[in-house]
Amino acid sequence: MSTYAQQTAENVTLPTSLDEAVAALAAMPSAVPVAGGTDLMVSVNAGLLRPAALVGLGRIAEIRGWQYADGAALLGAGLTHARMGRPDFAALIPALAAAARSAGPPQIRNAGTLGGNIVSAAPTGDALPVLAALEASVILAGPEADREIPVSHLLTGMDPLRPGELLAFVRIPLLHAPQTFLKATGRTGPGRAVASVALVVDPARRQVRCAVGAVAQVPLRPLEAEQWVAGLIDWDGERTLAPEACTAFGEYVAAACIPDQPGVELPPAAVQLRRTVAALSRRALGRALA
Numbered sequence: 374m375s376t377y378a379q380q381t382a383e384n385v386t387l388p389t390s391l392d393e394a395v396a397a398l399a400a401m402p403s404a405v406p407v408a409g410g411t412d413l414m415v416s417v418n419a420g421l422l423r424p425a426a427l428v429g430l431g432r433i434a435e436i437r438g439w440q441y442a443d444g445a446a447l448l449g450a451g452l453t454h455a456r457m458g459r460p461d462f463a464a465l466i467p468a469l470a471a472a473a474r475s476a477g478p479p480q481i482r483n484a485g486t487l488g489g490n491i492v493s494a495a496p497t498g499d500a501l502p503v504l505a506a507l508e509a510s511v512i513l514a515g516p517e518a519d520r521e522i523p524v525s526h527l528l529t530g531m532d533p534l535r536p537g538e539l540l541a542f543v544r545i546p547l548l549h550a551p552q553t554f555l556k557a558t559g560r561t562g563p564g565r566a567v568a569s570v571a572l573v574v575d576p577a578r579r580q581v582r583c584a585v586g587a588v589a590q591v592p593l594r595p596l597e598a599e600q601w602v603a604g605l606i607d608w609d610g611e612r613t614l615a616p617e618a619c620t621a622f623g624e625y626v627a628a629a630c631i632p633d634q635p636g637v638e639l640p641p642a643a644v645q646l647r648r649t650v651a652a653l654s655r656r657a658l659g660r661a662l663a
């Protein structure tokens with residue numbers, strides 16, 4: 374007899390370990406994993422998805438917390454936004470905590486998870502630019518051996534989840550470096566980002582890493598703007614920048630993410646979005662260097 378509770382009437386399986394969850398998916402290839410259900414149930418209610426069976430991940434204790442591993446934090450995919458928003462987590466990964474605190478109303482933050490945010494891969498997913506700026510990787514558990522890939526490979530579809538695989542953990546290097554997340558919201562729904570910016574000033578690698586969310590299908594890294602501004606910082610000294618440099622950085626980032634099109638005037642909405650991205654990037658850099 375299986376060790377996980379099986380409610381065949383509703384076709385919902387509730388495993389209590391990752392191994393059991395992977396086994397449940399292997400036994401029912403048409404089953405769909407569900408964590409907080411905040412994205413999945415919207416699709417079900419809208420009639421876009423009719424899963425034959427569900428594998429609930431909410432009872433798997435090993436993915437609901439985090440641990441330290443070789444200078445990195447190994448975050449369970451089942452961490453909720455509410456948990457990541459708490460002060461102890463904010464002390465560890467401030468930008469991810471800020472993103473979690475901004476993700477929707479309280480009932481969504483209580484149920485919605487990091488893993489669900491990543492697998493849904495919505496352009497407005499608040500955790501996603503933070504993971505891109507921190508150069509996080511994801512650990513996938515499946516019927517074959519576990520594998521670890523950069524989060525960007527998953528988000529761009531370069532290396533998608535394979536059948537029967539679950540997102541188990543997210544590995545984030547602990548930088549002890551200033552990091553910020555800022556988000557602008559508008560008429561896109563409750564708390565959803567029109568644009569967001571995650572930024573890290575990393576003295577160990579003498580890098581500024583910036584990722585812009587919500588303006589494209591996946592978070593964008595304006596690499597040239599990052600390198601340009603890193604070259605202006607006196608890494609052995611004060612690590613401050615003149616306000617004009619922060620402003621120029623904001624404009625560089627915005628123009629890279631919302632580029633001009635030859636011979637075509639930018640529509641007003643794009644001009645406005647560019648302004649928003651410029652302001653967020655300027656402020657994010659200013660705060661990280663403050």
Ligand SMILES: Cc1cc2nc3c(=O)[nH]c(=O)nc-3n(C[C@H](O)[C@H](O)[C@H](O)COP(=O)(O)OP(=O)(O)OC[C@H]3O[C@@H](n4cnc5c(N)ncnc54)[C@H](O)[C@@H]3O)c2cc1C
Nearest residue numbers: 408409410411412413477485486488489490492498499540
């Ligand atoms: C009203 C409302 C407001 C919202 N506002 C925001 C917001 O401001 N910012 C934001 O970022 N998001 C927002 N969201 C979206 C959503 O809450 C988040 O994306 C949340 O993190 C999803 O997590 P979940 O656990 O609920 O995912 P689920 O709904 O349980 O799952 C989402 C998808 O991921 C898959 N999945 C989940 N976990 C795993 C796993 N471990 N391995 C493999 N596949 C998995 C599921 O099969 C499903 O396809 C909002 C949603 C609603 C309904």
